[in-house]
Amino acid sequence: MQSQMTPKRPLTLRLAAPRGFCAGVDRAIQIVEESLLKWGTPVYVRHEIVHNRHVVERLEALGAVFVEELDECPDDRPVIFSAHGVPKSVPAEASRRNMIYLDATCPLVSKVHIEAERHYANAREIVLIGHEGHPEVIGTMGQLPEGSVTLIETVEDVATFAPKNPDNLAFLTQTTLSVDDTAEIVAALQARFPGISTPHKEDICYATTNRQEAVKALAPGAGLVLVIGARTSSNSVRLVEVALRAGAADAKLIASADDIDWSWFDNITTLGLTAGASAPEDLVQGVIDACRARFDVTMQAVKTADETVTFKLPRVLAG
Structure with a gap:
């Protein structure tokens, strides 16, 4: 941390838009939340609902139980299939067991x-x-x-x-x-x-394309681009590759501000920041706050598209 006597070094922070949650991720998370309200706890979820530990841990705190396979679920509690989609054999097995199941596939x-x-x-x-x-x-x-x-x-x-x-x-x-x-x-x-x-x-999908276009716009001239997302998140990993290809001097995938090695910033005057489609906005704000604590930050919005897409919840939850 800088002492109060030393002026903070200037840092231009280019913030990508669109970034973070897409409509499919929003819908999947809502399905878990609404299922917990409708049926109480526990509600089971096959695989991570979306590829982000912060999201998963928040839902676990509300009463969701994440499992790898259906055989870990009791017959008498609802189970939700993740946003990534499942083989046909999975809902077929849930039907055979007369389970309540909800498909959160995007x-x-x-x-x-x-x-x-x-x-x-x-x-x-x-x-x-x-x-x-x-x-x-x-x-x-x-x-x-x-x-x-x-x-x-x-x-x-x-x-x-x-x-x-x-x-x-x-x-x-x-x-x-x-x-x-x-x-x-x-x-x-x-x-x-x-x-x-x-x-x-x-x-x-539109969200993958839009997030990549925004990164292409902010990467040229950036000394570092930070992408908030999980290593298991395909769209987040791709954003790092896109940033490097588009002209960023360096690009890193981080799960949150806690992952930042501040030596990365030694000669950086311009930072690009974005988040994958399954990363919540509070993680973005956490990185901005951490940068502001250390640097004299000038924000620049780099917006390449407006997103207005929304997806309806399953009928059983829509009432």
């Missing part, structure tokens, strides 16, 4: 699930661009019989992909990918398979 992820089923019904071979092991990818691939979907992670994967019928292909993408990286993979697929069926509308 509607934009559900859209990809519907596309997958449409392509499968049309006997197309399906390629999914995404990251192996991510819950959203597991959920999307789990909409169809095993072996129906081939996962492509890189441009190199496109070169080695050997479809059964190159003339009857379709591709889908995970919703939280890097827009630029995905465009390269799509271009490679289309170059190899000119007739490949494309999504009606871009699968990468």
Whole structure:
């Protein structure tokens, strides 16, 4: 900390907008909160509702119990499926056990699930661009019989992909990918398979795209960009990559202000700050407050879009 005798060093803080919670995350958290009000405690949640420990811990304090699989849940308490989506086998098992279950899958992820089923019904071979092991990818691939979907992670994967019928292909993408990286993979697929069926509308969600555009706008000339988010959050990890590609001298992923190593700021005059789609705004404010305690901060808003999207709650909670 600076002593009161020493003037604080100036720091320009560029704050990205949009940042933080998207409509799908907002809806998922509301589903847990409203379920606790409707049914009391405990309410079970399969997997982290969204990829953020601060959010999960707050909901645990309200009475939510987070589990990995349905077999950890009793039959007589409600269970909620996370925003990332689940394989079809999960709600099928919940139905077999006569459980009350609520699906908090982001509607934009559900859209990809519907596309997958449409392509499968049309006997197309399906390629999914995404990251192996991510819950959203597991959920999307789990909409169809095993072996129906081939996962492509890189441009190199496109070169080695050997479809059964190159003339009857379709591709889908995970919703939280890097827009630029995905465009390269799509271009490679289309170059190899000119007739490949494309999504009606871009699968990468509006919130991922908007947060990446805001980072591209604030990164040039920034000595450091801080992205608030979890290491398990795909969209947050992508924001770090986007910042570096867009011209930031350095970029770091932090869970909160507690993770900041202040030696990162030794020669920094301009800081960029954003938050992934599952990071709450109070964490952003925490970083701003920590910077203000140490520097003479000048705030600059870098706004690239307005977001007005909202998603309805499940009917059982809407009353």
